[in-house]
Amino acid sequence: MAHLTKLFPIFIILIFLAFLYICKYLPLINSKKNNENEINKKNIEKVKKIKFVGAENYEKFDCKNEKMSYNWQILNKSAGKIIEEVGKEFDCKHMNILNKYKLTNQIKLPNNYKATEPGDKEDSAVFVTASDAKQIDALISLIGSIKHRFGTKQRIIVYDLGGILLNAKMMYYIRNLCSVEYRRFNLNQLPPNLRNIKTFAWKIFILAQSHLEFNTFIYVDTSVRIYNGDFERHIYGINKRILSPFLFNMGTNHGIKRATLPETFQYLPLYTSDEIDIEMQETHFIIVQKSEFSKEILKWAILCALTKECFEPKNNTKCNANQLYIKDDNLFGICHNNDKSVLTILINNAEEEIISKGNSNLILHSSYNHHSRRLSIFPFTNYQILKDHRDNPEEVLKRHKC
Template identity: 30%
Template sequence: MLKGKKGWHATDAGQLRLMLFSAVCIALIVLHFLLFFKGLLDDDTCSCTDSNGLLNTTSFYNITDDIAPVFVTAFSQSHFMEGKRLVASIREFHKTAKIVVYDLGLSLKGIVRVRRWCGVEYRRFRFEEYPLYFEQLFTFRWKPIVIATIEERDARETYWKKGYPWDTVQWTANVKECKKSTYLLHGFTGHGIYPATDPALYSYFPVSLQELKKPKAKMYEAGLVLAVKIQETVTNILKWSVLCALEERCMATGIIPNACNFNNSDLYATFARCHRYDQSVINVLLADAYYYDRRYYTSEITDFFRIQRFLTRTVRNRELKCA
C-alpha cells in the first residue's frame, strides 16, 4: 500500500477546521446540559405555575359574620339563556349583590346584553393567556382559573360588644373541632368519587383508594361552590386545581366514550368508566384534605338552591333591570 507524502495540504487544513468546529459544538452541548441539569436540581417549581398571579397569598380575607359574597358565573353564547336565568334568580333573592359574569365565547350582541344587566360586571376570559386546550370548554379548565382570579367582596364593619360574657377559649376549641372547609360543595351527585374519576388522575394526586371507595367519600357537584380566599383554600384546593388545569393530561381524560356506566348495586367502589373533569379533581382534592369525609367539605344545606339544567320558563328583560 502506497503511503502519501508527508507535508501540509489544503485538505489537512479543512479537516482541522472541521475538528475544531465539532469540538466547540460538543463543548457547548455539554455546557448547556450541565446548566440545565443544575437548574433541575436547584429549582423544583414549574415555570408556568402562576405567571398571572392567580395564587397570590398576600391578600387573604378577614372572615366576619357580615361579609356579603360576590356571585360569579361563566358561560358561552350557547348557554346564554341558562346564564340569563341564573342571573335573574340571583337578582330575585339578592337585590344588591354584585354579580361577575365571565365571557367564555359570547357574541357581540350577547356582550351588550350582559353589560346592561343590573349590578353585573362583565369580564372576558383571556383564553390567549393559556394553552390552546383551554378552549375545549367541556373540560372546564377555565373554572379553577375563574375562581382563583376572584378577589372582590363586599364587606361591612362588624362590631363586637366589649365585655360580653363569652368563653373564647372553649369557643375556639369547638370551632377547630367542628369547622368545615372554606371551599364548600352543596349538591350530591348520587354516587361516590371513585366511580366517576379517571384512575390516571391519581398519578398527579396520590390518594388513599381504600378511603376513596368508602360511602363517606361522596361526590358533589362542582357547579355550585362557596369559596373563601384564605390561605387554607389556596394551599389545599386552589393551588392544585389550577396546576391541574394547566397540565394537559391532568384534568382531561382518555376515556372514550366518556359516559358513566354505574353499577347500581355499588355506587362507591366500582369504577363506572367515566370522568367528571374539574368536578373529579375538586372532589379528590377536598376528600384528601378533609379526611375523605364529605361532612367537612359540604354545606349539608340543600334547601337554598335548585339545579335546573334545562330552561323551564322565559326570563323577561325587566327581571334583570335595577329596581
Template identity: 30%
Template sequence: MRHVSVLQLLSILVRFFLISVIATLIVLIIRQWNEGMTLFQSSRNFLKLNLFQLQFVAYKDKVETARGLNFSCGLKSYLHKWKISDDFSYKFEPIDVSKVVIVTYASSNHFFEARRALRSIRSVFKNKIIFYDLGLNKNEIAELKKVCNLEVRKFEFQRFPNFVSRLMGYNFKPIIMAEVFSEFEHFWIADTSVRFFNVTPFLTDFYNNITSSAIETMALRHPSSHSIFAATHPSMYEYLPIDAALAKELEMLDANTMFIARSEMTREAIKWNALCALTEECMAPSGEGIYCNFREDRYTMRAGCHRFDQSSINIIMASLLERDGWKRRDRVQDDSMRNFTIVKRGDGDGLPLSIPCQ
C-alpha cells in the same frame, strides 16, 4: 518577562472563575433556604431545584401517602399573578354578607340557562355579580348590561395554553376561581344551572358554620351519589394522587355550586386546582368523557367517565382535609346548600334580560 505576565494573567482568570462559581453557589443556597428546601438533598433534587414545590402531596389520617408528578415550573408566573403561590398567606376574615360576590359564566349555548340563573340570583341577592363571557354574541352581552350591579368579563383564552379553549375540558373554571380569589375575600362560584331560593335563615346558618369552622372555607355541599373513584380518569392520579380506599369511600361533591372564603387552606386548594387546569394531561386526560355508565356499586367500581374540575377539586380537598384533621365526611351527606340552592340543568327561557337597579 512576557512569559511571567501570561502566568499572572492565567492566575487572575482562574481566581475570577473560582470566585464566580462560589458566589453563584452562595446565591443558590440562600435562594433555596428562603424557599424552604434543602439544595443538596440529592443530585436528582439539585437538578430539579424548585420543582419539588410543585408536587401535590396526598394525605390520609394526617399521614402522607403519595406525591404526584411535578407540575411545570413555568406555571409559577400564573400563581404569582393570582396571589396563590406559597409566597402568599391568608387568614380567614369575617364574612360581610353585603360584599360576597356571585360568579357565573356561560357561552352562547348556555345563555338560555343563564337568563334564569341571573333572575334567580337577583331575586335573593343585591350583591355584585361577575359574569365571565366564554363566547357570547353582542346581543347577549347587551342583555347582561341591563342587569343591575353585574360586571361582564371576557375570558381571555389567548393568555393560556390552547387546550384551555376547549370548554368541555372545564379548564376555565379553576382559572376563574383563581382570578377572583386574587380580588375578593368571599365569593360564590355557580354554574348557570344553579338556582337560589329561600335564603333566609338557611344562608345565615351556612355562613355561621363556616365562621365557626363547622364547614371548611372551600365548601361544596351537593352530593353526587357516587364516589370520587367512580368518576375520575385514573391518569389524573399521576398529578393528583389519592389513597385508593379513600377515593372509593368518599362521596364526590358537585362542583356546580361552591362557596369560597379566603384562608390558607383555600389558597392551597385553588393553587393545585389551577396547576391541574393549566396541565392538559392532569385536568383532561384523553379517552373518557363526562357521561357515566354506573353499575350497581357506585362507589367501588368505575363508571367509565371523568368529571374534570369536579374530580380535581374533590381530590385536592379530600387530601387537605385529611392532612388538617377534619372529620371525614364519608357518605354522610351534609347537603345544607340544598336548603337554599337547587340545580336545574336545561332550565332556561328566551325572555330577554332586563333587571334595572331600584
C-alpha cells in the same frame, strides 16, 4: 568538486534517515490530530445540544424553591401511623400563573378570615358565573333568581366564554341590569389542548381570579336557580371552622375513583382511609372564602388545569349515568369528570389532613350530616326542565334595572 564527492555519501545517509523518521512518526502525528479533531467534533455537537436560556426567560422556568409536587400526610387511626403520598411534579414553566394569581408558598394568608353572606353591603359575598352565547337565556334566569333573593344591588360578575359580546340582546341586558359586571374570559391563557369550554379548565382560572379579588364569593353555573337562598348556617359554619372555606353544595352519589382516570391520581393522589371510594362533589355551586386553605386548593387545581395529563388525560371520556351507578365496588376509571374530579380529590385530602392534625369539629364533605346537603338552591340538570322554568328576560330587566 572532489570535496562534494566526499560529502555525497553523507547526504545519502541523511536522506535515508529522514525517510525512516517520516515512515515511523508521521502516521502517529496524523492519528493524534484525527483523534483531536474527533473529540472536538463531539464537543461541538454536545454544545449544540445544550439549550441555553436567555436572561429574559430564566425567571419563567425557575421554581424558586416553590413546591411543585402535591403531597399529603394523614394519620390513619386504624393503622396507627401517618401515611404520606407524593404526586408527579408539575412543570416549573407554570410559575408565572401561580405568581399572577398569588398562589405561591411564599404568600401566606391569615387564618382569622370571616366569610360574609350575599347582599347589597360593600363587603357582601359576590356571585360569579360564566356563560357562552348558547346559554344566554339561562344566564338571564340565573341573574333574575339571584336579584330576586338578594336585591337589585347584589353584585354579579359574568364571564363571557364566547359570543356574548357579539349578542346585542345580551349586552343590552347586562348594561342595564344593576350591579352586573361583564368580563371577557381569555381562553388563550389555557393550554391549546384544554381550551374547549367542555373541559371546564376555564372554571379553575375563574375561581383563582375571584379568590384573588374577593373576600367571599359564590361561583354558580347557569344551570342553578336561587330560591330560598338562606346561607346563614353555611357562612356561620365556615367562620366557626366547622366547615371548610371551600364549600360544595351537593354530592354526585357516585365515587371519585369511578369517575376519574388513573392518570390524574399520579399527580393528585387520593386519600380514602379505610373506605373503597369517596363520594364525588358537584361543582356547579361553590362558596369560597379567601384563606390559606382555599389558596392551597386552587394552587394545585390550577397546576392540574395547565397539565393535559392531569386535568383531562384522554379525550371524550364523558360519564354515562348507566355506568356510574352500577353496584360494583371494583369499577374504577370508567370516565372522567375533569373539574369535579380534581377539586373533590383536593378538598377530601385537605379536610382529612385538618382532622388528622386535631380539628375534630370539622365536618367532611363526605359526611352524611354535612351542611351542604341542605343548601337552598335548585340545580337544573335536565334541559327541558330548565327551559320550562325560565324567567322572562323583560321582567328580569324591568325589576332590576338601575
